[in-house]
Amino acid sequence: MTNQEVPQGRLRSPFHSRISAVDTLNQWHEWKGYSSADALYCEDTEYFAIRNTTAVFDLTPMTKYRITGPDALEYINRLVTRDMSKIKPGRVAYAVWCDDRGQVIDDGTIFHLKEGEYRLCSQERHMAWLQTAAIGFDVSIVLETEDVAALAVQGPTSFTVLSTMGLDGLEDLKPFGLMNFDFDGADLMVSRTGFTGDLGYELWIEPGKAELLWDALFEAGKLHGIRAMGTHALELARIEAGYLAAYEDFLPADATVRNGRTRSPLELGLDWLVDFKKPNFNGRRALAEEKRNGSTWRLVKLDIEGNKAAHSSYIYSREKGNRKEIGFVTSAAWSPVCKQNIAIGTVRVPHGEVGSNVWVEIYYQREMHWSRAMAKATVVDKPFWFPPRRSATPPGPY
Amino acid sequence: MTDKYDAIVVGGGHNGLVCSALLARSGKQVLVLEANDQVGGAAVTREFADGHSVSACAHLLYQLQPSVRKDLGLRPKLSSENMATIALDDDGDHVRITGNTVTGAREGDAESYRAFHKRMTRFADLLRTYFNKTPPRLGTSDFSDLLTLGRLGIDVRLLGKTEMREFLRLIGINIHDEVTERFDCPVLKGAISLDAVLGTHLGPRSPNTIMTYLYRLAGDHGRVAMPTGGMGSVSEELAHVARDAGVTIRTGMPVSRIIIDNGRVAGVETESGERFDSMTVISNADPKRTIMDLVGARHVETGFTHRVHHLRMKGNAAKLHLALDGLPAIAGLSKNEYGDRIVIAPTEHYVERAFNPAKYGESSPEPVLEITFPSFRDPSLAPTGKHVMSAVVQYAPYALKGGWDDAARQEFEAAAIRVIEKYAPDITQRITASELLTPADIEREFHITGGHWHHGELTLDQFLFVRPVCGAAQYRMPVDGLYLCGAGAHPGGGVSGAAGRNAARAILSREKAA
Numbered sequence: 057m058t059n060q061e062v063p064q065g066r067l068r069s070p071f072h073s074r075i076s077a078v079d080t081l082n083q084w085h086e087w088k089g090y091s092s093a094d095a096l097y098c099e100d101t102e103y104f105a106i107r108n109t110t111a112v113f114d115l116t117p118m119t120k121y122r123i124t125g126p127d128a129l130e131y132i133n134r135l136v137t138r139d140m141s142k143i144k145p146g147r148v149a150y151a152v153w154c155d156d157r158g159q160v161i162d163d164g165t166i167f168h169l170k171e172g173e174y175r176l177c178s179q180e181r182h183m184a185w186l187q188t189a190a191i192g193f194d195v196s197i198v199l200e201t202e203d204v205a206a207l208a209v210q211g212p213t214s215f216t217v218l219s220t221m222g223l224d225g226l227e228d229l230k231p232f233g234l235m236n237f238d239f240d241g242a243d244l245m246v247s248r249t250g251f252t253g254d255l256g257y258e259l260w261i262e263p264g265k266a267e268l269l270w271d272a273l274f275e276a277g278k279l280h281g282i283r284a285m286g287t288h289a290l291e292l293a294r295i296e297a298g299y300l301a302a303y304e305d306f307l308p309a310d311a312t313v314r315n316g317r318t319r320s321p322l323e324l325g326l327d328w329l330v331d332f333k334k335p336n337f338n339g340r341r342a343l344a345e346e347k348r349n350g351s352t353w354r355l356v357k358l359d360i361e362g363n364k365a366a367h368s369s370y371i372y373s374r375e376k377g378n379r380k381e382i383g384f385v386t387s388a389a390w391s392p393v394c395k396q397n398i399a400i401g402t403v404r405v406p407h408g409e410v411g412s413n414v415w416v417e418i419y420y421q422r423e424m425h426w427s428r429a430m431a432k433a434t435v436v437d438k439p440f441w442f443p444p445r446r447s448a449t450p451p452g453p454y
Numbered sequence: 455m456t457d458k459y460d461a462i463v464v465g466g467g468h469n470g471l472v473c474s475a476l477l478a479r480s481g482k483q484v485l486v487l488e489a490n491d492q493v494g495g496a497a498v499t500r501e502f503a504d505g506h507s508v509s510a511c512a513h514l515l516y517q518l519q520p521s522v523r524k525d526l527g528l529r530p531k532l533s534s535e536n537m538a539t540i541a542l543d544d545d546g547d548h549v550r551i552t553g554n555t556v557t558g559a560r561e562g563d564a565e566s567y568r569a570f571h572k573r574m575t576r577f578a579d580l581l582r583t584y585f586n587k588t589p590p591r592l593g594t595s596d597f598s599d600l601l602t603l604g605r606l607g608i609d610v611r612l613l614g615k616t617e618m619r620e621f622l623r624l625i626g627i628n629i630h631d632e633v634t635e636r637f638d639c640p641v642l643k644g645a646i647s648l649d650a651v652l653g654t655h656l657g658p659r660s661p662n663t664i665m666t667y668l669y670r671l672a673g674d675h676g677r678v679a680m681p682t683g684g685m686g687s688v689s690e691e692l693a694h695v696a697r698d699a700g701v702t703i704r705t706g707m708p709v710s711r712i713i714i715d716n717g718r719v720a721g722v723e724t725e726s727g728e729r730f731d732s733m734t735v736i737s738n739a740d741p742k743r744t745i746m747d748l749v750g751a752r753h754v755e756t757g758f759t760h761r762v763h764h765l766r767m768k769g770n771a772a773k774l775h776l777a778l779d780g781l782p783a784i785a786g787l788s789k790n791e792y793g794d795r796i797v798i799a800p801t802e803h804y805v806e807r808a809f810n811p812a813k814y815g816e817s818s819p820e821p822v823l824e825i826t827f828p829s830f831r832d833p834s835l836a837p838t839g840k841h842v843m844s845a846v847v848q849y850a851p852y853a854l855k856g857g858w859d860d861a862a863r864q865e866f867e868a869a870a871i872r873v874i875e876k877y878a879p880d881i882t883q884r885i886t887a888s889e890l891l892t893p894a895d896i897e898r899e900f901h902i903t904g905g906h907w908h909h910g911e912l913t914l915d916q917f918l919f920v921r922p923v924c925g926a927a928q929y930r931m932p933v934d935g936l937y938l939c940g941a942g943a944h945p946g947g948g949v950s951g952a953a954g955r956n957a958a959r960a961i962l963s964r965e966k967a968a
Contacts, residue, residue, distance in 0.1 A: 130752050156757035156925070185756070191763045192751020335717035338755045341932060 253297020
């Protein structure tokens with residue numbers, strides 16, 4: 057074994073020089089070993105760039121694994137709950153994976169790069185679980201987080217920006233599709249994916265070309281309102297899109313100690329990702345039993361009256377009298393684009409059917425003093441934000 | 455060619471035969487597929503040199519459960535019964551142990567041994583009750599599980615306050631602490647230590663060796679017997695009973711895989727490509743081979759695969775077979791004592807020192823031995839006037855550093871013979887042929903992963919509720935229609951038939967419930 061240089065302290069993304077150049081707030085946090093900006097100049101402005109023009113987010117710290125080998129497909133198919141044999145090369149799949157008890161470990165995206173070669177991206181790190189799952193399979197799993205620089209380019213003008221940058225043929229790229237381009241002699245992979253629920257792309261390139269890519273992108277986007285953004289703006293956008301976040305809307309099962317604090321995919325509204333037609337996948341037996349016997353929890357998307365965000369609120373089945381606490385809010389925000397007070401929460405079955413009403417108890421502070429309001433909420437089915445442009449192919453010019 | 459059976463048993467070891475016979479008696483069409491040309495698994499008699507035969511792997515009968523004998527009407531013919539254990543002393547002052555009686559030890563030891571034996575057999579009896587039951591699962595609301603668990607709690611409590619405390623104190627600790635506290639005579643301490651560690655990858659100072667000692671006693675209070683014609687005769691009797699019950703037994707048919715179709719068992723395929731269909735497949739193979747090789751990780755889940763993959767099951771006991779042109783002269787041994795069980799473990803420290811190299815993947819330069827001369831009481835095993843010796847020799851780690859090549863084998867065999875020579879100086883000149891089976895050979899010849907007698911170390915973390923692993927402790931594997939009936943399942947190894955019987959009962963009661 058050779059001695060490897062182990063980086064000390066926080067890692068800097070290959071885009072760091074460019075991001076810190078536009079940063080005025082100096083507000084950073086740690087994301088899986090990397091410095092990642094909360095916001096760069098104004099999180100509201102950054103958010104509006106996602107919804108109105110183009111916002112660029114550095115997702116290099118996103119955990120990335122390269123999965124290859126003769127058994128790669130069979131391996132991934134046992135790992136995740138959905139049927140990966142339907143995901144052809146050049147396609148991306150949102151997927152969720154469970155422990156043997158059918159409890160969610162994490163969700164993420166799996167890129168079918170080419171025949172038998174995959175990239176798995178997730179917020180959390182999972183090498184131990186992925187290696188354990190590899191017992192008995194001929195696969196290789198390599199952490200490639202540091203080897204790939206990645207940017208999310210999201211917003212209505214993102215297609216125009218990328219076309220202007222010279223990505224010819226991008227108009228044919230459908231949601232969850234992949235395309236490869238030449239960029240200064242390097243391979244630039246573009247996927248039509250994102251965490252904002254809007255028209256958007258993710259760009260993947262070798263770290264050495266990161267700054268060049270950033271510069272080209274911002275040059276092309278100059279007239280289309282391109283802006284860099286931090287995680288706060290992204291967080292608001294993902295709640296609007298109804299996407300889940302680990303450690304917020306669910307806890308990774310392998311990092312949870314207490315019984316009953318984890319969630320199954322059925323309890324997270326991800327039934328559509330669980331393919332019982334597959335004879336075996338991790339958690340199948342437990343999930344089949346849950347399906348027969350009924351789940352304990354249900355994920356709800358709430359449209360709440362009023363304008364006070366229902367952070368961490370308890371959810372009740374009725375407003376007054378013999379009211380029963382049935383769950384709690386896990387993510388909440390006032391949505392500027394929807395003009396709605398929105399939240400994602402978890403409630404006990406049978407509560408929380410789509411269309412039903414529940415009550416959330418909102419605590420808020422006015423000049424040091426706390427007040428409490430009960431607000432009526434409606435359980436909704438669809439994501440709060442789902443514009444047609446998100447899936448239109450070719451995307452319209454803005 | 456495709457044949458359909460109600461149940462297929464993979465492997466015709468003694469447990470597989472017991473299981474198949476019980477199922478057939480309940481009206482099932484059962485097929486047993488055995489890889490070797492002989493049924494019996496590790497309980498077989500084999501000629502290893504011209505006219506000389508021995509029990510090739512297991513060589514003493516001390517575990518066969520009365521419930522199994524009764525259910526199947528077994529009457530094994532024994533050439534020796536209730537054999538004494540003679541622990542050899544360097545100066546010829548051997549210690550003799552029969553039942554609760556010790557002679558030749560130091561003052562006070564005989565009395566201490568009687569008390570020790572009484573307590574240990576009482577604890578062993580408690581365990582034995584549960585050897586003949588499906589182990590209960592923890593944390594379920596299943597009535598029969600709760601009943602068995604409650605029963606276990608009550609039985610432990612009924613030992614009385616003092617004895618319950620002793621039981622709970624002893625169950626996890628090591629035999630070395632216990633023998634040094636109770637006895638004075640080193641030979642006695644060595645012999646008891648040896649009994650606790652035979653067939654394991656444990657030394658007398660390893661935790662858990664009281665439990666392995668109790669396991670040994672739980673069979674038949676430590677009474678040891680030798681079947682006429684070797685262990686193979688027990689297996690043949692079992693095969694006979696099974697065939698009488700209607701079981702089809704086919705030998706020389708190694709199973710290459712258990713066929714899983716749409717998440718459930720559909721049958722088996724042999725190495726020759728023959729396919730046999732059945733909705734129930736019962737594996738007499740060890741858990742690792744069953745899951746990792748025959749079923750395949752892709753048909754089970756990750757956590758389960760992980761547990762099976764990490765089962766500790768590396769054997770450490772070798773078998774040494776000698777063809778002798780006459781009985782060796784052992785000083786201080788009377789003529790008829792050659793029919794007994796002779797052990798070489800002169801002190802408890804000697805046993806531990808023999809174990810030390812095994813921790814680092816080396817074989818013992820001074821091994822411990824359990825020796826029998828089966829031909830002494832059973833002349834059919836050797837030509838007239840000749841004899842055979844069958845010995846268990848420890849420690850010979852499965853994963854020997856550098857592997858079991860010819861040099862390593864010769865070195866270990868020579869070490870064993872050097873040790874015997876100390877007590878029987880003429881042994882070398884009496885040897886006309888020899889055979890050494892290391893755990894690697896046992897793995898190859900008897901298809902036991904790691905060559906471990908018990909298909910998995912018998913330790914608290916792989917015992918009772920969690921044997922072989924969590925999620926498979928009730929003979930049912932987490933693949934519909936797949937069961938385990940071998941030593942890897944509860945209660946464990948030894949020619950006891952308990953696992954096979956319990957598995958058959960679990961399968962039948964499950965069918966009734968469905």
